[in-house]
Amino acid sequence: MAEMWISMGPQHPMTHGLWTLKVKVDGETIVDADPELGYLHRSVEKMGERRKYFMNTTLTDRLCYASSTTWTHCYVNTVEELMKVEVPQRAKYIRTIMLELQRLASHLMWAGAYMPDLGHITGALYFWRDRELFLNLLEAPSGSRLLYNYIRIGGVKRDLPDGFEAKTERVMKLFEQRLDEYADLFENSKIFRMRTEDVGKFTASQAQNLGITGPNLRGCGTKFDLRKHDAYEIYDEVDWDIQTREAGPGYGDCFSRYMVRIDEMKESVRIIRDCFKKMPAGPTLASQIPVRAQGEAFRRTEDSRGEALMYVVGDGSDRPYRWKIKSPMFTTISACPHYLKGYKVADIPAIMGSIDICIGETDK
Amino acid sequence: MSLFSFCKWMAEWTAQKMLIPIFEFQEGLFPPFTNPAGSIADWLGTDGGITTLAWLYAVNIAFAVGMTNLILVIHLERKIAARIQDRRGPMLSFRSFRELGEDLAGSAPSWKFKENYAGIGILQNLADGIKAIAKELIVPAKADKFLFTMGPIIFISSSVFLLVLFPLSDRFAASSAPAGLMVIMAAFSIAPIGVLTSGWASNNKYSMIGGMRSAAQLMSYEIPLLLSMAGVFLMAGSYDPVVIVEQQQASSWFFGIPIWNFIPQFIGFIVFMICILAEVERVPFDLPEAEAELVEGWTTEYSGIRYMFFLMAEYIRGFAGAAVATILFLGGWAGPWPIPPEIWFLTKVYLIIIFWIFIRWSVPRIRTDQILELGWKKLLPLSLINLLIVIFMVEIYPYFSEIVSLPEVF
Amino acid sequence: MLGDEYVPIGIFALIALSFPVMTFFIGRFFRPHNDNALKNSTYECGEVPVGEAHIQFHFQYYMFAILFVVFDLVVVFLILWVQVYLDLAIAAKVVMLLFLLLTLLGLWYAFRKEDVIWI
Numbered sequence: 001m002a003e004m005w006i007s008m009g010p011q012h013p014m015t016h017g018l019w020t021l022k023v024k025v026d027g028e029t030i031v032d033a034d035p036e037l038g039y040l041h042r043s044v045e046k047m048g049e050r051r052k053y054f055m056n057t058t059l060t061d062r063l064c065y066a067s068s069t070t071w072t073h074c075y076v077n078t079v080e081e082l083m084k085v086e087v088p089q090r091a092k093y094i095r096t097i098m099l100e101l102q103r104l105a106s107h108l109m110w111a112g113a114y115m116p117d118l119g120h121i122t123g124a125l126y127f128w129r130d131r132e133l134f135l136n137l138l139e140a141p142s143g144s145r146l147l148y149n150y151i152r153i154g155g156v157k158r159d160l161p162d163g164f165e166a167k168t169e170r171v172m173k174l175f176e177q178r179l180d181e182y183a184d185l186f187e188n189s190k191i192f193r194m195r196t197e198d199v200g201k202f203t204a205s206q207a208q209n210l211g212i213t214g215p216n217l218r219g220c221g222t223k224f225d226l227r228k229h230d231a232y233e234i235y236d237e238v239d240w241d242i243q244t245r246e247a248g249p250g251y252g253d254c255f256s257r258y259m260v261r262i263d264e265m266k267e268s269v270r271i272i273r274d275c276f277k278k279m280p281a282g283p284t285l286a287s288q289i290p291v292r293a294q295g296e297a298f299r300r301t302e303d304s305r306g307e308a309l310m311y312v313v314g315d316g317s318d319r320p321y322r323w324k325i326k327s328p329m330f331t332t333i334s335a336c337p338h339y340l341k342g343y344k345v346a347d348i349p350a351i352m353g354s355i356d357i358c359i360g361e362t363d364k
Numbered sequence: 365m366s367l368f369s370f371c372k373w374m375a376e377w378t379a380q381k382m383l384i385p386i387f388e389f390q391e392g393l394f395p396p397f398t399n400p401a402g403s404i405a406d407w408l409g410t411d412g413g414i415t416t417l418a419w420l421y422a423v424n425i426a427f428a429v430g431m432t433n434l435i436l437v438i439h440l441e442r443k444i445a446a447r448i449q450d451r452r453g454p455m456l457s458f459r460s461f462r463e464l465g466e467d468l469a470g471s472a473p474s475w476k477f478k479e480n481y482a483g484i485g486i487l488q489n490l491a492d493g494i495k496a497i498a499k500e501l502i503v504p505a506k507a508d509k510f511l512f513t514m515g516p517i518i519f520i521s522s523s524v525f526l527l528v529l530f531p532l533s534d535r536f537a538a539s540s541a542p543a544g545l546m547v548i549m550a551a552f553s554i555a556p557i558g559v560l561t562s563g564w565a566s567n568n569k570y571s572m573i574g575g576m577r578s579a580a581q582l583m584s585y586e587i588p589l590l591l592s593m594a595g596v597f598l599m600a601g602s603y604d605p606v607v608i609v610e611q612q613q614a615s616s617w618f619f620g621i622p623i624w625n626f627i628p629q630f631i632g633f634i635v636f637m638i639c640i641l642a643e644v645e646r647v648p649f650d651l652p653e654a655e656a657e658l659v660e661g662w663t664t665e666y667s668g669i670r671y672m673f674f675l676m677a678e679y680i681r682g683f684a685g686a687a688v689a690t691i692l693f694l695g696g697w698a699g700p701w702p703i704p705p706e707i708w709f710l711t712k713v714y715l716i717i718i719f720w721i722f723i724r725w726s727v728p729r730i731r732t733d734q735i736l737e738l739g740w741k742k743l744l745p746l747s748l749i750n751l752l753i754v755i756f757m758v759e760i761y762p763y764f765s766e767i768v769s770l771p772e773v774f
Numbered sequence: 775m776l777g778d779e780y781v782p783i784g785i786f787a788l789i790a791l792s793f794p795v796m797t798f799f800i801g802r803f804f805r806p807h808n809d810n811a812l813k814n815s816t817y818e819c820g821e822v823p824v825g826e827a828h829i830q831f832h833f834q835y836y837m838f839a840i841l842f843v844v845f846d847l848v849v850v851f852l853i854l855w856v857q858v859y860l861d862l863a864i865a866a867k868v869v870m871l872l873f874l875l876l877t878l879l880g881l882w883y884a885f886r887k888e889d890v891i892w893i
C-alpha cells in the first residue's frame with residue numbers, strides 16, 4: 001500500500017495566501033500533515049524597532065490585509081498603556097464602531113473565500129458584494145478601503161463624517177435581510193451541511209491545549225471572548241453576548257465555526273447600533289500625547305481571527321526597544337495536523353478554509 | 365421531408381452536376397488504369413454511392429446543428445451564471461466591434477460608455493477559441509507522452525461522437541439506428557477510459573487522484589443510469605428513440621393528454637437526472653476536477669486547445685445528456701401542433717440545461733465518499749425499485765383495465 | 775444491407791476521431807513552441823515533487839472496478855431482457871428476477887464489508 005506526500009501550496013487555491021501544507025495521503029485519506037510557514041515574512045517587529053511609535057501604525061495596518069484596523073488597534077492600545085495616555089470617551093466609541101465594522105468586513109471576506117473552497121463560487125460573490133458595503137463605510141471616515149490607518153495613538157484620526165450613522169443603519173438593515181437570504185442558501189442547504197458537518201472536529205480541551213482562539217474556539221462551545229473577559233474600549237458598556245455553539249453532536253466542526261462567525265456578524269451589528277445610541281460628544285484625540293516611553297506593556301485584543309497579543313518595551317527613546325506580536329493564526333495553522341488527520345483529501349479546503357487563514361499576520 | 369431525403373436530393377444534385385463531371389474530366393486527363401477518378405465517378409452514379417454521400421451530408425448537418433447548440437449552451441451558462449451572481453457576464457459582440465471601430469476611426473466620437481461596446485456577448489466563445497488555439501501545448505517531461513496525447517483524443521472524440529447520435533425529431537435524424545440509445549450510452553461510457561488515461565499519463569499527483577475519482581464516479585453511476593433507463597425500454601420494447609417517443613405519445617391519459625414517462629416512472633426520472641448529472645460531471649458532482657483541492661484534477665497538466673476541448677466536451681456531454689433525458693422521460697419532440705417538433709425538442713433540452721445551470725451555481729460540491737455512497741446505496745436500489753414498479757404495472761394492467769375498463773395507458 | 779442504419783454512425787465516428795486530431799494538427803501552425811525544463815516540470819504547486827505519482831494506488835478504487843464489472847454484466851443481461859420482456863414466457867421472467875435477487879444479495883454482502891471497500 002503506497003502512501004504519498006502531496007504538497008498543497010504555495011501555489012494552490014486552498015491556501016488563501018502563501019504557505020505550504022504537505023499532506024501524506026493513503027488513497028483519499030489523510031494520514032499525516034505538515035504545515036510550512038514563512039513565505040510572507042516581512043520582519044515587521046524588527047522594522048518597528050527602527051521607527052517612532054506613531055509611525056508603526058502603517059506597519060500594523062499591513063499585518064493582516066483582511067482585518068487591518070483590529071491590528072492597528074491592538075498596537076495602539078498597547079502603546080497607550082505604555083505611555084499612559086487617556087483616550088477621550090468619544091474616540092473609544094468611534095474605535096469600537098470601526099473595530100466592529102472591520103470585523104464584519106473580515107468575516108465577510110472569510111465567508112466569501114470559504115465558499116469556493118466548497119465549490120460554491122456564487123457564495124463568494126455574494127459575500128464580497130456585501131463586504132463592499134462595509135468597505136464603503138470604513139472608507140467614509142478614514143479615506144481608504146484596505147489599509148485605513150485611522151486609529152491613532154490617543155484617539156482616532158478625525159471625527160465621523162456627517163450622516164455616517166444613517167448610512168451605517170441603512171447598510172446594516174440591508175445586510176440583515178441578506179443574511180436571512182443566505183441562511184436558505186447555505187445553512188439550510190443539505191449539501192453544504194454534508195460538506196461541513198462532522199468535518200475537522202476538535203474538542204474544547206483540545207483547542208485550548210493547542211492554543212486555538214477566537215471563533216474557532218467558540219465554535220467548540222467555549223464561552224471565551226476577550227471583548228468580555230479582558231474588556232477594552234467600551235465593550236463592557238454596550239449590550240452584546242458572546243456567540244458560541246452549544247456542545248452536542250456536530251459541535252466543533254466546520255459548520256459550527258461557520259455559524260459562530262455568522263452569529264458574530266449579527267452581534268457586531270448589535271454592538272454598532274448600541275454604540276451609536278450611547279455615543280457622547282466631545283474630542284476624538286487626546287490633547288497630550290507623549291512621544292517617548294519608558295517601561296513595558298502588553299495588551300491582548302479579540303482580533304477577527306482570535307487572540308491578538310502585543311508586547312512593547314520602551315527604553316525612554318521615541319522608538320520601541322522591543323516589539324513582539326503574537327498571532328492567533330500561527331498557532332491555529334501549526335495545530336492543523338491534529339484536526340486534519342483521518343479526514344479525506346476533499347475535506348482539506350473545507351477544514352483549512354473554515355479556520356480563517358490570514359498569512360499576513362501569521363508570518364508577520 | 366426528412367433530413368435524409370433532403371440530403372439524398374442534395375447528394376443527387378451535387379453528384380450529377382458537380383462531382384461526376386469533375387471526376388470524368390479528370391479521367392479524361394489521365395489514362396483510366398492509373399487513376400481512380402473514373403471508378404469514383406461510376407460509383408457515384410450508383411445508388412450506394414448516392415446514399416453514402418447523402419449520409420455524409422446528413423452527418424455534417426447534424427454536426428453543425430450540434431456545434432451551434434453547443435455555443436448557445438456555453439453562452440447561456442455564462443449569462444445565467446452572471447445573472448445569478450449579480451453581474452453582467454460577457455458583453456463582446458459584433459455591435460461592440462462596430463462601435464469600437466467607429467470610435468477608433470473617429471467617425472462617431474461618442475464616449476457613451478454605458479451604451480457603447482455592450483452586446484449580448486456571443487463572440488466571447490470565438491475569442492476564447494482563438495485564444496486557446498494560440499496557446500502553447502505543454503507536455504510535462506515526466507509524462508507518458510503517448511498516453512498524454514491519446515487521453516484528450518479519446519475523451520473529446522467520444523464526446524463529439526455523441527452529437528449526431530440523438531435525433532432532433534423523427535424526421536431530423538442523422539442516424540436512424542434501431543439501437544440508438546444503446547449506442548449513445550456506449551459513447552457515454554468511453555469517456556472514463558480517456559479520463560483515466562489522461563490522469564495517469566500526466567504523472568501528477570492531483571491528476572492521478574482526479575482520474576481515479578472520475579473513473580470511480582463514472583463507473584458507479586453508469587449502473588443506476590442504465591437501470592433507470594431499463595424501465596423505459598421495457599415499456600417501449602425497443603432502444604429506438606423514435607419508438608420510445610411514439611410510445612409515450614400513444615399512451616393517453618384522460619382527455620387524450622399523453623402520459624409521458626416521467627409521470628409513471630417518477631423515481632426513474634429522478635434517478636436518471638441525478639445520474640446523468642454525475643455522468644457529465646457537473647456541480648455538485650464535479651469532484652474529479654475539484655479546483656479547490658485538486659487544482660482542476662485530471663486536467664491539471666493540460667494547456668491550450670487541449671484544455672479548452674476538455675471543457676467543450678463536457679458541455680457536449682451535458683447537451684447530449686439532456687437530450688437523452690428528454691427522449692426517455694419528457695416525450696421527446698412530441699408537443700402541440702403549431703410549433704415544429706424540432707423546436708419542441710430543443711425547448712425541453714434547454715429547459716433541462718437551464719435547470720442544471722441553476723443547480724450548478726447554487727450548490728456546493730459533494731465529497732467522493734458521499735457521491736459513491738449516494739450512487740451505490742440510494743440510487744442503485746431506487747432504480748431497481750423503479751424497474752420493479754414498471755414490471756408490476758405492466759403485469760397488472762391487462763387484468764386491471766378489464767375490471768374498470770380504463771382507456772389504453774401503456 | 776443489414777445494419778445500413780449504422781453507416782452514418784460509422785462515418786461520424788471517423789469524423790469525430792479526426793476532429794481533435796485535425797484541430798491539434800492545425801493548431802500547430804498558430805501556437806508557440808518555447809520549451810524549457812522548468813516549464814516542462816510536473817506541476818505541484820510550485821514545489822519540487824516528492825516521489826512519483828505512478829504508485830501502487832489504493833485498493834479501494836479497484837474494488838469499485840470489480841463491483842462495476844459484476845454489475846455491468848447484470849445490466850447488460852437486464853437491458854436485453856427488458857427489451858423483449860413483453861413477449862417473454864413466465865419462466866424467463868422469473869429466472870431473470872431470481873438472478874437479479876442473487877446479485878443484490880452479493881451487493882448487500884459487499885456493503886456489509888463496507889469499511890474494507892469504501893473510499
